[in-house]
Amino acid sequence: MGPTSRPSTSPPAIDPKLPMAPQVYGNIRQSILHLRLMPKQALSEKELALMLGVSRTPVREALIKLADDGLVDIFPQRGTFVAPIRVSEVLEAQFIREALEVSVVARVAERSDPEVVARLRESLARQKRAADAGDPEGFMVEDENFHFILSASVSLARAWKVIQNVKGQLDRVRIMSLPEPGHLGELYEQHLAIVEAIASGSAAAARKHMTKHLQQVFRTIDSLRKQRPDIFD
Amino acid sequence: MGPTSRPSTSPPAIDPKLPMAPQVYGNIRQSILHLRLMPKQALSEKELALMLGVSRTPVREALIKLADDGLVDIFPQRGTFVAPIRVSEVLEAQFIREALEVSVVARVAERSDPEVVARLRESLARQKRAADAGDPEGFMVEDENFHFILSASVSLARAWKVIQNVKGQLDRVRIMSLPEPGHLGELYEQHLAIVEAIASGSAAAARKHMTKHLQQVFRTIDSLRKQRPDIFD
DNA sequence: TCAAATACACTACCATGGTAGTATGTCAAT
DNA sequence: ATTGACATACTACCATGGTAGTGTATTTGA
Structure with a gap:
């Protein structure tokens, strides 16, 4: 190298x-x-x-x-x-993250600040570039940033900290599944739907799309348990 | 002494x-x-x-x-x-706690396990005794236990840990307001409504009553800021 | 051959000394 | 009287030595 x-x-x-x-x-x-x-x-x-x-x-x-x-x-x-990857703890981390991020995005959608929407769209553009280039690392960084913007835009720094902490349990499986073909594009589309809901000021739609987005990890876990049973509990 | x-x-x-x-x-x-x-x-x-x-x-x-x-x-x-009591952080802690506990109680209500309901009713009885005796300390302990039962009954240990952590920001104001006359009885009634919702298996009602219960702290903050402005940020 | 006893290597935990950085008070110079 | 330099007294941070407890390999007993 x-x-x-x-x-x-x-x-x-x-x-x-x-x-x-x-x-x-x-x-x-x-x-x-x-x-x-x-x-x-x-x-x-x-x-x-x-x-x-x-x-x-x-x-x-x-x-x-x-x-x-x-x-x-x-x-x-x-x-x-x-720590081994304990499925029960991964699922619990997902539960916590979902509860928090769904509440956060609902608040973001209620405000529906055009300046925030603009920043989210910029992030989306960078995500698209990373996805098209097949750059999982780059996408991951921008994914983090996307979710950070949501919490930060409604002044919920502590919530972001909590999300970050529990997300560690999810990241090991998420990182492993990133290189799968088509996965990056899927995540991009989900982010896009979330931003559209925010832009239209619909808290209910934002909740729905965020929920679906975060529950993506369920499928990831299933496929990963078959491929790499050695690293689970 | x-x-x-x-x-x-x-x-x-x-x-x-x-x-x-x-x-x-x-x-x-x-x-x-x-x-x-x-x-x-x-x-x-x-x-x-x-x-x-x-x-x-x-x-x-x-x-x-x-x-x-x-x-x-x-x-x-x-x-x-x-740390001084920073209102913004107290409010954020409330937001996080609400997001989590409302999601938890919804799950508890979905299951609506009679054995869990029985344990919650026992806790309620102890709360009533403490409230009638005017024992804020005793009530506080049982209050903790009540909320713990909810998380534990659906195997969400980590969620309980997170709630505990952020709740520290709330407890200073909650503890100060406990001795107020009639307050303990109010909290008891709110807990009771939550348990009834769980017993009837209504997740929506459980969400609603838990939300109202946790938002009680808003009033507490307001009255406390007037009485003790010295200990705020 | 096998089991019990022992020695050893390893751990996380706690105690404590050293160091760089910051605030404060003192004193000299203007 | 005001400002600047300097000494002093703290601080959190890091380094490191000692200790009790734990597994494992070895030896000792039959």
């Missing part, structure tokens, strides 16, 4: 000027979500600290937060392990 | 056999919610560690988690402070 080629998802380097703990958290989290750290794999504070070039304290703090997210299991005095 | 009198809410003692960090977290959290630690008050790792008889590490970990809950503000290299 030449210096110009971008690794599929390189773990971001650690900046010694910034607080270490959040960076370590983000780094490990991304590694788990992208399955560089495989489910059930043992993680050791000492080893991670060595790899990331920091001491054990920020690593420990990061692992505690990841345990809170349900992405790692900490067994006191025994060890810390990447 | 004699040895038989129970302090209104004594901070639970630290058990050296159990993991310290969660105990410290719970202890400080309760102190904040019950306003023994006042908004904007400075907290120092060292001082808290000394008071609780533990080292600074578990205190630090507890404070990090409390910062995540929005109950303390950590300013790196400057200090940690009990």
Whole structure:
């Protein structure tokens, strides 16, 4: 691989000027979500600290937060392990996310702010480009941004934080299914329908389309359990 | 105060056999919610560690988690402070809680499990006793339990965790308003209506009554802002 | 050969010392 | 009287050593 080629998802380097703990958290989290750290794999504070070039304290703090997210299991005095993909927890994360995002998008549709709609349409354009180019990584980033715009536009920062946290349980299956042919286009169409509902000021339609969009993950889980039964509970 | 009198809410003692960090977290959290630690008050790792008889590490970990809950503000290299009651954050917490609990109770009503209804009625009986006795502390405990039963009965442990976390923002105002005359009875009646809806299997009615119940806090905020403007942002 | 006892390597947890960064109060210079 | 430099006293953050508890391999007993 030449210096110009971008690794599929390189773990971001650690900046010694910034607080270490959040960076370590983000780094490990991304590694788990992208399955560089495989489910059930043992993680050791000492080893991670060595790899990331920091001491054990920020690593420990990061692992505690990841345990809170349900992405790692900490067994006191025994060890810390990447959490297996537990279907029940994925479904519960979906339930929580759906409850929140549907409520959020309803509020967005009630306001139906043209400036917000414009920003959403810009995001849609970028999504279309990524989908047409067959760029799952790029699409993923813009997908995140799309959903962020919704929460932020109605000043629900905390809701976004909660969604982000529980979404970790969903992202591992979502990321694995992204490369499937036609999938990106499907997601784009669903986003489009949501924006149209918002633009028309119909909270009920926005709710409906968001619900359908988020329940897409059910199909993803089914197909994935057949292909990769090894990484489930 | 004699040895038989129970302090209104004594901070639970630290058990050296159990993991310290969660105990410290719970202890400080309760102190904040019950306003023994006042908004904007400075907290120092060292001082808290000394008071609780533990080292600074578990205190630090507890404070990090409390910062995540929005109950303390950590300013790196400057200090940690009990978060003021920010109305915008209280309202957002209400939004999140409402979205989740309404979805939960709808699911509970869809199932309408008689065994669950029976457990809810038992909780109602205990609430009534506490309300009639004018025991806000006892009512509060049973209130928590009531809402816990709802989430647990449909196997939504994570949802309960999320609700608990964001509810911290609401509890400070809720706890202050509990002693108001007639308030306990009101809450009891609202709980009762919710249980009736569940028993009749009407998800729509359950949603409606839960929404109304949770929006009670709006009135609480209004009256409290007039009485105690000092503790708001 | 097999079971119980032991030693070992490993863990997360807690305690504590060092460091860089920030606020405040003191004092000199203008 | 006001401003600037400097010393001091804090802070959160990170590094690291010690400890009790846990699995596993090894040895010891028959």
